Amino acid sequence: MSVLAADLDGRRRLERRRQTARVFVAACQAATLVGLVFLGILLVDVTRDGAPYLRPELLTHFPSRFPAQAGYASALVGTLYVVGIMSLVAFPLGVLAAVYLEEYAHPSPLTRALEVNVANLASVPSILYGLLGLGVFVEGMRMGKSVLAGALTLALLVLPLVILASREAIRAVPFSVREAAYALGATRWQVVRHHVLPYAAPGIFTGIILSLSRAVGETAPLIMLGALQYVPFLPRSVWDYFTVLPIQIFNYVSLPNPEFHRVAAAGILLLLAVLLFLNGTAIWLRNRTTIQG
């Protein structure tokens, strides 16, 4: 084979390799698009199904046997109630636990075990928290299938998320801030209370709101604690039965009458609106309150 022919052959092969590379890059782009296109189809489909049922009565009516009458009043109030109580329990606990792990704990095998455990807890399937709530709160502590049992179960569910997010935020506080405070004679708690926490606040709040939106969308564990098909009243005390938005949606989807699927789709739009609001707030908060280091 002459030198010229070998050169030509090499060029051809190089061209082929480049061609394959271009196809590969295109495939990568296409794969990235699949998820986004899917999300788009999902939103369009749910909006098309649910929009005709999006009326003010949706907020004021209770569950009903007639699709045209059915609404989400008890589910909305139940969601507010459950998530509110959950917040009172989970957020202080989670932030304080994070403070301990970042500012107080000395590195030791025990602390290490604690850290691994928090990370592991975040990947325990949520339905197992439902079994925990059923076994410990509903039956063990005799709370019954009440608002309180649901709120406490959700609190345990989001606790690891709050801890992880708060730790990230606390770790990002520069050491010079702490050193300056210590130099002026502040105690450890004073340093944390007056300097580290305010500095870390935007990050902590962002984590809290994201955990909040996780709790609002959570369905599986609450099915075991309050999946009543029919709650035609607003919960008055923490001992009342309750239902929440995702579970009411689940009930409507499970009904055979396709009209109810549209009511469910309208409920999904409500749920997504709540989540969008929460996530928007999280982003706004992060941008607004970030202290320039």
Place this chain on the structure above:
Amino acid sequence: MGERKTDRWIRESAIGAGLALCAWLSLGVTVAIAAVLAYETVEFFRLPVHAADPQLAARRPDLQRFVEARPDLVGNPWRLLREFFTETTWSPLYSTKRFGVLPLLAGTVLTSLIALAVAVPLGLLAAVYLSEFAPEGVRRRVKPALELLAGVPTIVYGYFALTFVTPFLQDHVFGQALAGQNALSAGLVMGIMILPLVSSLSEDVMRAVPAELRHGAYALGATPMEVALRVVIPASLSGIAAACVLALSRAIGETMIVALAAGQTPNWTFNPLETVETITAFIVQVSLGDTPYGSVEYRTLFAAGMLLFVLTLLMNLLSFRVVQRFRERYL
């Protein structure tokens, strides 16, 4: 002055102890989950023992029903244990009770594998694109947009799988061979749900691969594809594998999508077109009925839950091990 210092010391110590308590509470949650599951699971497998005690059985209607339904198991917990792990009929909610958990396991494995078959290739290609080829501006916008997929409540995916994906597949691909509730739609949609888990985590590790390695490969005349497939992916393999195992663990534990779209019929099959029931869907099914505390059905809930707990725990340990063993170090 000295007294004030002591006061201050006491207060500081008390605060420190309080904070420690908050942190240890999180460990308490794990212990509580394991303890509740373990206790109720043991109670489940001891049902034959309890039923063999006539005095106890006379007082507890659930034991009487157990004796009526399964006289062959009375006094023989080992047979129940063997049935649980080896038989292929799961019907604790019916009057003829069989406790072979394999159909639930098959449903769980089938839907999870379908989800992985969607999420791993798509997620990896997306990660390669975002880390290697995408302009910075595109990457900054597309990555959070993909992560939105993980933030959509699973009930929404369940609705979509049941009311859109299944009818779509029936009309355009499989016809009536596809059951109204089936493993395929549930698995496909679940795959999209866990896609950002694979793509985001893989992208992070791919970006951590030092640029010198890429430059070296380009200097040898490699094309972008060759750099991605033969340099970047092998170098970040441990992180990618961990991300995939994590995604699998999430798929195994996912509940609402499978409860709505895969079905509630325990089915010993690996045909994705059929209705199957997963462990999680079974737990939902029992919870929807009114199961009295301590009944046979109530106990099966925890036995199935224990199986789920062990499965996801194994996955987490595996992902931890993978990262430890195959991590590439660049120093």
